Amino acid sequence: MCPVGQAETMRAMLILGIETSCDETGIALYHGERGLLSHTLFSQVAMHSEFGGVVPELASRDHVHRLLPLLGEALEQAGVSRREIDGVAYTSGPGLIGALLVGVSMGRSLAWALGVPAVGVHHMEGHLLAPMLEEDPPDFPFVALLVSGGHTLLVAVQGVGRYTILGESLDDAAGEAFDKTAKMLGLGYPGGPVLAKLAGEGRPGRYRFPRPMTDRPGLDFSFSGLKTFALTTWQQSDQSAQAQADIALAFQEAVVDTLAIKCKRALQQSGLKRLVVAGGVSANKGLRERLALLGEELGAKVYYPRPEFCTDNGAMIAYAGYLRLKAGQGVPLAFGATPRWPIEALPPLD
Ligand code: KG4
Ligand code: ZN
Numbered sequence: 001m002c003p004v005g006q007a008e009t010m011r012a013m014l015i016l017g018i019e020t021s022c023d024e025t026g027i028a029l030y031h032g033e034r035g036l037l038s039h040t041l042f043s044q045v046a047m048h049s050e051f052g053g054v055v056p057e058l059a060s061r062d063h064v065h066r067l068l069p070l071l072g073e074a075l076e077q078a079g080v081s082r083r084e085i086d087g088v089a090y091t092s093g094p095g096l097i098g099a100l101l102v103g104v105s106m107g108r109s110l111a112w113a114l115g116v117p118a119v120g121v122h123h124m125e126g127h128l129l130a131p132m133l134e135e136d137p138p139d140f141p142f143v144a145l146l147v148s149g150g151h152t153l154l155v156a157v158q159g160v161g162r163y164t165i166l167g168e169s170l171d172d173a174a175g176e177a178f179d180k181t182a183k184m185l186g187l188g189y190p191g192g193p194v195l196a197k198l199a200g201e202g203r204p205g206r207y208r209f210p211r212p213m214t215d216r217p218g219l220d221f222s223f224s225g226l227k228t229f230a231l232t233t234w235q236q237s238d239q240s241a242q243a244q245a246d247i248a249l250a251f252q253e254a255v256v257d258t259l260a261i262k263c264k265r266a267l268q269q270s271g272l273k274r275l276v277v278a279g280g281v282s283a284n285k286g287l288r289e290r291l292a293l294l295g296e297e298l299g300a301k302v303y304y305p306r307p308e309f310c311t312d313n314g315a316m317i318a319y320a321g322y323l324r325l326k327a328g329q330g331v332p333l334a335f336g337a338t339p340r341w342p343i344e345a346l347p348p349l350d
Contacts, residue, residue: 013086015325016074016110017318018067020103021095021123022149023054025066026314027074029085030322036133038077039315040070041308049189053179060098067106074314085114087330089321092120093338094150100337108335117330119321124151124343126316127278129160130305133319138274138303143266145259147287148279149175149192152221152259153343154266157276160323161348166266167219174255174281177223181230181251185244195248196284202249203242207233209254214261219269221262226254252286260290264298273300283310323349 012032017039019026028039044062048054075082090107093100104120111118128144131137143166146153152169172180175192182191187198209229212222230251237243263275277291282304295302309315324330327349 013322013325014080014084015087015089015318015322016071016085016107017121017314017316017321018088018090018103018107019123019126019312019314019317020063020067020099021091021093022099022312023048023059024312025063025070026312026317027067027070028314028318029074029078029080030315030318032322032326036315036318037080038074039313039318040074040077041313042066042070045190052183052189054096056096056098059096060102063099063102067102082114085116087111087116087321087325088114088118089121089317089325090118091123091126091317092336093122093341095123095337095339097337097339100339104335104337108331108333112333117325119324119330120335120338121317121320121324122341122343122346123317124148124153124279125161125346126320128155128157128163128276128343129320129323130278130309130313130316131276131303133309133315134303134306136303138276138301141272142274142276142303143263143270143272144276144278145263145266145282146279147174147259147277147281149173149179149190151279152223154219154262155343156266156270156272159348161346163343163346165342165344166270167221167262169221169223171222171224172227174221174223174259175279177226177255178252178281180227184227184231185234185247192280193283196252196286198245199249199252199286201245203246204249204253206246207250209233209250211254211258211261214258219262219266221258223255223258226251252284256284256287256290259287260294263291264294267298267300273298274303275300276303278305278310280311283307
């Protein structure tokens, strides 16, 4: 990061946000005073579902096709022209290298062409800050539970860029566990939302899955054993539609319960009374219900992004980029992507 030396003049900047880290192309325009002006999204789900998961090369190629039309739509919706953009923010990691490079190269080039600063945004910081786009945003400090397809993180957040990881998944991320279990149950890709819907038809108490790593102290997670447990349970069942729903419910309850137990520990250990939950799995209704109970029990408030900003989107990248560009943290012309990037490596805003 290098200072661009224009922080003072950038308070009410219009920032273009670009997200291409995985299988969603997201574009958004965020204005320092007027807030989020527009956002557009294209999901590649239909394309990848044929293959049962994300095909990285296809993802990259599709981002190339979608970016400029989505940008045109976002500008039109916001009623602004390209020339009014004051800075460009793009996801530069973590994620799929080819997919990331599409957004990075397009975003950095566009910023150069427009003569405005650019910044590479950490995808998980985007998720973490997404609830700030809502009407009642959380104050710092808070505990964040980030649950996506690639990461499960419990983070103590003192401010933007002041992150301490309290716990993380040692194997599969929570969303990944949903997706893999769904695949095993024949529910296709992406399985998380489908499995969650099916869980609604499950009978409570029919099966009980373990709550991994809750019988010992610590805040790390391990979800990979749950998919094996689900497979064994499925193989031993009558493989009826009802058994499928019962297993979906028992699996979801195990993940939700495990996440809630660790959130409780994190809140108690840190003494914090605010919990931010973000990333694709934060859209899960069962998780929201369980964390609402936890919030009541501990006198803590739980914050979420709106459902469409739980999963990948350009708005969270535009907002995180706005904060970093406002602080003068633009990047030089050379660009690159960082497929593996610990969130603790980010600098604070000041
Ligand atoms: O944050 P996200 O859109 O992408 C990554 O950064 O990975 O998260 C996607 C993940 C997928 O694994 C998807 O199955 C999961 O979030 N997901 C859900 C739900 N909606 C999305 N998992 C459980 N219940 C849901 N309702
Ligand atoms: Zn994500």
